[in-house]
Amino acid sequence: MTESSPVRATKPKQVRPATEGWTQKKDAEGRPLLQFASPKRGKPPVHLADLTPEQRAARVAELGMPGFRAKQLEMHYFQHWTHDPADMTDLPAAGREEFVHGMLPPLLTEVRRLETDRGDTIKFLWKLHDGALVESVLMRYTGRITLCVSSQAGCGMNCPFCATGQAGLTRNMSAAEIVEQIVRANRLISDGGLGDPRRVGHDGERVTNIVFMGMGEPLANYARVMQAVRVMTDKEHGLGMSARGITVSTVGLVPAITKLADEDIPVTFALSLHAPDDKLRDELIPVNSRWKVDEALDAARAYFDKTGRRVSIEYALIKDMNDHAWRADLLAEKLNARGRGWVHVNPIPLNPTPGSIWTASDVPVQNEFVRRLNDAGIPTTLRDTRGKEIDGACGQLVATEDDQAVAAATPLEV
Numbered sequence: 001m002t003e004s005s006p007v008r009a010t011k012p013k014q015v016r017p018a019t020e021g022w023t024q025k026k027d028a029e030g031r032p033l034l035q036f037a038s039p040k041r042g043k044p045p046v047h048l049a050d051l052t053p054e055q056r057a058a059r060v061a062e063l064g065m066p067g068f069r070a071k072q073l074e075m076h077y078f079q080h081w082t083h084d085p086a087d088m089t090d091l092p093a094a095g096r097e098e099f100v101h102g103m104l105p106p107l108l109t110e111v112r113r114l115e116t117d118r119g120d121t122i123k124f125l126w127k128l129h130d131g132a133l134v135e136s137v138l139m140r141y142t143g144r145i146t147l148c149v150s151s152q153a154g155c156g157m158n159c160p161f162c163a164t165g166q167a168g169l170t171r172n173m174s175a176a177e178i179v180e181q182i183v184r185a186n187r188l189i190s191d192g193g194l195g196d197p198r199r200v201g202h203d204g205e206r207v208t209n210i211v212f213m214g215m216g217e218p219l220a221n222y223a224r225v226m227q228a229v230r231v232m233t234d235k236e237h238g239l240g241m242s243a244r245g246i247t248v249s250t251v252g253l254v255p256a257i258t259k260l261a262d263e264d265i266p267v268t269f270a271l272s273l274h275a276p277d278d279k280l281r282d283e284l285i286p287v288n289s290r291w292k293v294d295e296a297l298d299a300a301r302a303y304f305d306k307t308g309r310r311v312s313i314e315y316a317l318i319k320d321m322n323d324h325a326w327r328a329d330l331l332a333e334k335l336n337a338r339g340r341g342w343v344h345v346n347p348i349p350l351n352p353t354p355g356s357i358w359t360a361s362d363v364p365v366q367n368e369f370v371r372r373l374n375d376a377g378i379p380t381t382l383r384d385t386r387g388k389e390i391d392g393a394c395g396q397l398v399a400t401e402d403d404q405a406v407a408a409a410t411p412l413e414v
């Protein structure tokens with residue numbers, strides 16, 4: 001470090017995580033509450049995307065139709081992105097509405113849509129059948145279109161810097177509710193709704209990449225998330241997307257990471273680490289009380305060994321809290337101790353959340369953090385966060401009071 005460096009060698013300032021403007025829920029022992037089980041609520045209606053191809057055929061038969069009708073519905077839903085019986089003239093008119101409704105019940109009612117980046121970023125607010133609210137964020141980049149999907153309404157992981165965590169867990173989403181976010185986004189893209197139509201071509205465009213970085217902890221809703229991933233990647237009976245383009249991001253539920261590695265679906269895996277030392281991570285990521293930094297990193301390395309997919313470490317840079325040069329060095333050391341070429345680091349400048357007293361790191365500090373990791377041989381790139389102006393960036397997804405009021409006045413699609 002040189003004299004003129006903005007990062008001084010004096011004793012680094014250490015801000016400890018604290019909450020302000022909201023109260024963190026605690027368990028009986030006074031530790032931040034972790035909610036793994038989904039509160040009991042009315043289940044969403046069963047939908048084609050919740051079922052395996054065999055179950056679909058059985059359900060079609062239950063509704064009094066021959067099995068091959070399932071294939072027709074799959075075409076309409078996964079390739080033309082419609083659940084409207086009026087679009088399905090290849091189905092017999094008699095009983096069509098009832099049949100389609102029985103297989104493709106409406107799951108998401110659009111409450112609100114916010115756009116930024118000249119229409120290249122769109123945040124959707126959806127109401128589910130029971131009034132629960134979730135969001136997804138659609139982003140056009142050069143050469144790819146990414147959808148950030150929610151996997152739970154709310155989140156039970158209680159991370160104090162994330163707006164979703166502050167609201168607690170409302171419930172798990174069904175596989176079809178997860179998939180429907182993509183179908184609706186594809187529909188909007190094909191209707192020319194993403195980006196200025198004078199600027200972009202829409203022919204055949206659709207969502208190419210999925211990140212499970214909306215509301216929720218995907219691995220706490222494991223079975224439904226995996227069913228959704230199977231539907232996303234199924235070429236014959238689903239959306240036919242590439243598994244590599246799907247990123248599952250987790251706070252670090254170690255047994256579920258191990259299970260994910262054993263599935264035969266090589267999705268991209270991302271671990272939200274945010275601190276290389278347990279002392280700080282215990283406070284930043286409450287689930288660290290169950291699975292420590294080293295256990296989470298071992299599981300991430302094992303994911304690479306099983307799948308050959310390079311894993312990604314997410315690290316929100318928070319001023320004077322986790323952005324110290326020594327932490328960059330410690331992170332590099334822990335990653336290199338587990339081998340080379342298996343991991344890259346994705347620092348995210350902290351996005352502001354309501355009531356938060358924490359701020360993103362200063363740019364020179366951020367750059368120094370990135371430089372140290374790169375110099376240690378760990379490929380490190382800052383995440384280009386989108387949607388900050390519409391509260392659509394990482395960690396900002398939460399249904400506000402205003403959202404709730406608009407949602408209450410929006411009738412459910414029937």
Ligand code: SAH
Nearest residue numbers: 162213216217249250272314350351394395
């Ligand atoms: N529950 C999952 C996925 C949702 S969040 C997980 O934690 O990985 C997606 C990413 O955004 C996570 O890495 C999360 O830690 C990060 N994040 C949360 N709040 C943030 C904030 N205020 N600023 C920047 N990133 C944030």
